[in-house]
Each structure stands twice: as structure tokens, then as C-alpha cells.
Amino acid sequence: MNAEEYKALVDELIELLDEGIYIVDSQGVGIHYNKAMAGTEKVHVRDVLGKKFHEAFPDFELGESTIYRALSRDQATRNAQQTYKNLYGKEITTENTTIPVMVDGRTVAAIEVSKNITDLRRVSDSLLEIQEGKMEHAPIRGREIMKYTFDDIYGENERFLEVVKRARKAAINDASVFIYGETGTGKELIAQSIHNNGSRAGKPFLAQNCAAIPESLLEGLLFGTAKGAFTGAVDRAGLFEQASGGTLLLDEISAMPYDLQSKLLRVLQESYIRRVGGSRDIPIDVRIIATVNEAPEELIAKGLLRKDLYYRLNVINISIPPLRERVDDIVPLSEKFLDKYNRRYNKQVWMLSDGAAQKLRAYDYPGNVRELENIIEQAVSMADNEHVLTEKHLSMPEEVVPMQEPTTRYDQTMPLDKYLSSVEKQIIADEMVRAKGNISKAAAALSIKRQTLQHKLRKYDIR
Ligand SMILES: Nc1ncnc2c1ncn2[C@@H]1O[C@H](COP(=O)(O)OP(=O)(O)OP(=O)(O)O)[C@@H](O)[C@H]1O
Numbered sequence: 093m094n095a096e097e098y099k100a101l102v103d104e105l106i107e108l109l110d111e112g113i114y115i116v117d118s119q120g121v122g123i124h125y126n127k128a129m130a131g132t133e134k135v136h137v138r139d140v141l142g143k144k145f146h147e148a149f150p151d152f153e154l155g156e157s158t159i160y161r162a163l164s165r166d167q168a169t170r171n172a173q174q175t176y177k178n179l180y181g182k183e184i185t186t187e188n189t190t191i192p193v194m195v196d197g198r199t200v201a202a203i204e205v206s207k208n209i210t211d212l213r214r215v216s217d218s219l220l221e222i223q224e225g226k227m228e229h230a231p232i233r234g235r236e237i238m239k240y241t242f243d244d245i246y247g248e249n250e251r252f253l254e255v256v257k258r259a260r261k262a263a264i265n266d267a268s269v270f271i272y273g274e275t276g277t278g279k280e281l282i283a284q285s286i287h288n289n290g291s292r293a294g295k296p297f298l299a300q301n302c303a304a305i306p307e308s309l310l311e312g313l314l315f316g317t318a319k320g321a322f323t324g325a326v327d328r329a330g331l332f333e334q335a336s337g338g339t340l341l342l343d344e345i346s347a348m349p350y351d352l353q354s355k356l357l358r359v360l361q362e363s364y365i366r367r368v369g370g371s372r373d374i375p376i377d378v379r380i381i382a383t384v385n386e387a388p389e390e391l392i393a394k395g396l397l398r399k400d401l402y403y404r405l406n407v408i409n410i411s412i413p414p415l416r417e418r419v420d421d422i423v424p425l426s427e428k429f430l431d432k433y434n435r436r437y438n439k440q441v442w443m444l445s446d447g448a449a450q451k452l453r454a455y456d457y458p459g460n461v462r463e464l465e466n467i468i469e470q471a472v473s474m475a476d477n478e479h480v481l482t483e484k485h486l487s488m489p490e491e492v493v494p495m496q497e498p499t500t501r502y503d504q505t506m507p508l509d510k511y512l513s514s515v516e517k518q519i520i521a522d523e524m525v526r527a528k529g530n531i532s533k534a535a536a537a538l539s540i541k542r543q544t545l546q547h548k549l550r551k552y553d554i555r
């Protein structure tokens with residue numbers, strides 16, 4: 093077997109392995125680099141093969157590199173855990189074994205075998221957090237535990253960074269917060285981050301969408317009920333009591349009935365609640381974060397939001413701009429979501445093509461960041477073995493086609509239902525004439541049941 097054949101054999105062999113394999117020659121030039129390794133480090137094989145180690149990984153401190161240690165000092169390293177950032181700034185954790193290869197007392201190569209344990213590391217971190225009790229109050233939605241912190245908030249746009257700055261200030265404070273932002277702009281993300289970064293972090297965070305619950309139940313849900321308040325009422329604590337010491341997020345507060353808004357105002361002023369049908373005043377200690385997805389001034393003007401309640405809640409005011417007003421955030425957010433869904437779907441879509449970036453930036457996102465996230469999730473989940481996400485992967489709702497000019501105009505000489513009846517009557521009468529009075533024939537021509545036609549003949553008094 094000649095050298096070339098032998099290399100082909102080794103190439104095949106190392107591609108078969110699940111572990112990442114990186115081999116450099118005595119000069120530190122990459123001579124083997126398999127796909128498993130490329131997947132972990134998120135670089136292209138061609139960027140490493142034939143390149144010196146420090147060209148391929150410019151950010152790496154040479155002294156810390158196990159490859160370098162093997163080559164220059166003949167030192168082997170076994171099962172060493174390393175956490176570092178790959179070319180795209182993504183933090184990964186690997187477990188590496190690196191050995192020098194000696195021939196006639198000379199180091200001719202170094203071999204590194206690397207296992208990606210990033211996900212294992214994350215799992216163990218979360219387990220530790222659970223044990224430390226950090227997560228015990230995370231609200232459970234369905235089966236998923238959500239617990240956002242400021243680390244989960246991405247964005248570089250100047251206005252958006254101002255928003256995050258305000259939110260961070262709100263976290264060290266205990267005043268009520270009023271958040272305005274269109275759907276999907278991250279109101280809940282910010283509300284949770286404020287809670288989790290503040291002194292109430294170890295206490296419950298509860299959220300209630302005021303629009304999601306019938307008006308009649310909302311009061312009992314918030315303030316609790318006392319036995320006998322109404323048929324079937326039991327003694328039960330409401331969200332205010334359950335959130336004691338913590339934070340209550342009231343989403344779409346403008347959907348709360350007007351009367352209840354004034355009760356809420358009183359509760360906030362007095363720091364007591366009374367269960368529905370109850371007689372005892374119960375002291376409460378709950379921070380309120382309220383949200384709306386329309387401009388508060390408009391909601392007040394429409395009579396949906398009480399002005400006095402708004403002023404009371406609006407101690408700290410946070411207004412999140414819609415995504416279409418921070419276009420410079422679209423690509424950075426997309427890259428974060430790429431990363432997230434690569435992990436979730438075990439894909440290796442590492443970057444956006446220029447065309448994809450352009451298409452993403454051009455869209456106007458009525459559903460804001462949530463919609464962008466969904467678009468990227470869908471694209472990643474559909475991608476095959478591709479590393480670049482292109483515009484063909486992106487499906488956005490079609491441009492709205494301008495409506496056609498109306499072809500008829502209804503003249504208002506009579507109400508629409510009367511007009512339609514008169515037209516129906518005329519059509520049926522004509523059809524009866526054509527069928528020479530044969531009801532079955534006329535019904536067939538009109539594609540309706542015989543009985544239906546009979547009924548209409550009576551109704552319109554035809555014949
Ligand atoms: N700046 C951001 N960085 C990262 N993810 C974000 C950001 N903004 C929003 N998201 C994501 O978008 C989704 C929607 O966010 P969130 O639920 O906080 O929005 P919302 O304003 O409460 O929406 P709605 O009014 O519909 O309740 C979430 O998956 C969230 O993680």
C-alpha cells in the first residue's frame with residue numbers, strides 16, 4: 093500500500109468515528125480534521141486542513157492548547173475538559189485527549205480526540221441549579237419550565253438596549269412596572285428577567301392574561317373566593333395570595349373589566365385584599381408588572397384602561413419597540429435562534445447567506461421576535477445537511493395582494509336581507525316558469541332539495 097492509499101484509508105477510518113479527530117504534523121499544520129470535529133467547533137473542514145493551528149484558531153492561547161503542548165513538549169493530555177468559544181462566539185465544552193506521535197525519538201504529529209459534552213454540561217448545570225433551589229418557583233406552563241433572565245435577552249439596537257437598561261434598573265427596585273409592546277416583542281421575557289434579577293427572585297412569579305379568562309371569573313382568580321360567596325364557592329386563595337412575596341404579571345390589563353380595575357387600584361393603594369364573598373382583610377406583598385400591547389394613551393382614550401390605575405402602575409415605564417423599528421437586530425437575533433435550533437434539532441446550519449439576511453431584514457414582522465424565531469425554527473428544522481441557511485429555507489407570509497376594485501355597489505334603497513330575498517324570489521319564480529311548474533325539476537336546476545324549494549315557494553307565495 094502506498095502513502096496515498098494509506099492516507100485514504102485513515103481518512104475513511106476517522107470519518108467513521110463519532111468523536112472529533114484533529115491531527116497536525118510536526119509544523120502544526122492540519123492533516124486530518126473530521127466532520128464530527130467540524131460540527132463541534134463550527135468551522136469548515138477546509139478552514140483547518142492545510143492551515144497551521146494558530147491560523148485556524150486565532151483566538152486560542154497557544155500555551156493553553158493541548159495540541160501545542162503535545163508538539164512542543166511531547167506532553168500527552170488525557171480526558172481534559174475544555175470550555176472555549178468557537179469561531180462564531182458560541183461557547184462549547186469538550187473533553188479532549190491529545191497525544192504526540194513519536195517516530196525515532198522525533199515528534200512527527202499530534203492527534204487530538206475530542207468529545208462534545210456541551211449538552212451534558214448544560215444538563216448538569218441545570219441540575220445543580222435545581223438543587224440549589226434556584227428553579228423551584230419557576231412557573232410551569234404545560235410541561236415546560238420557563239425561567240428567563242437578562243441573559244436570554246438578545247439585541248444590539250440602541251433603543252432596545254435602552255429598554256434593557258431600564259429593565260435592569262427596575263430589577264433592583266420594587267416599584268410597579270408597566271410594559272407596552274406589541275405581541276411577541278418580549279414583554280414576558282423582560283418581566284421574568286426583572287423578577288429573576290431582583291430581591292424577589294426566590295419567590296413565586298405568576299402570570300395571568302386578563303383577556304384569557306371570562307370577566308366573571310377574573311376577580312375570584314385574582315383575589316380568591318370565600319365559601320358561600322356564590323353557589324359552589326370554596327375557600328381558595330387567589331393569585332395575589334399565591335404570589336406572596338413575589339411578582340404577579342398581569343398581561344393585557346386593559347382587558348380587565350373597568351370596575352375590577354378600580355378594585356385593583358384600591359388593593360394596590362392599601363396593600364390588602366379581600367376574597368370575593370369574604371370579610372377578612374388579608375395583607376399582601378406582591379410586585380405588579382402590567383402589560384398592554386396597544387399604546388396606553390389610546391387605551392385610556394377608548395375607555396379600556398383607567399387613567400388612575402395606569403398612573404399607579406406606571407411608576408417604571410418600559411416601552412419595547414416593534415422589531416420592524418429595529419431592523420439592525422434582525423440578523424443578530426436570527427443568529428442566536430440559529431444556534432438554539434441547531435441544538436434542538438441536531439442540525440449544523442451555521443450561518444445565514446447574504447440573500448437570507450436580506451430577506452429577513454426586508455420583512456415587517458407583525459408577530460415581532462416570536463415570529464422571527466418561528467421562521468428560523470422552521471427553516472432549521474427543514475434544512476438537510478446544509479451549513480448555510482439561504483432564502484429558499486425562509487417562508488414568510490406572502491405579501492398582501494391589494495384588494496380588487498369592487499365590481500358592484502349596493503344601493504341602499506332597502507336593507508340587504510330584504511334585497512337578497514327579493515332576488516331569491518325572482519330567481520325561483522323564473523325557474524318555476526322554465527320547469528313548467530315541476531317542483532322536482534326546478535329544485536334540481538337550483539341545486540337545492542325539493543323540500544327546501546317547497547318551503548321557499550310557500551314563503552314567497554309563488555304560484
Ligand atoms: N430580545 C429577545 N431576545 C431573545 N428572545 C426574544 C426577544 N424578544 C422576544 N423573544 C422571544 O420571543 C418570544 C415571545 O416573547 P414574549 O412571550 O416575551 O413576548 P410578549 O411580548 O409577552 O408577547 P405576547 O404579547 O404575545 O404575550 C419568546 O420565545 C421569547 O423568548
Ligand SMILES: [Mg+2]
Pocket residue numbers: 279280343
Ligand atoms: Mg406575553
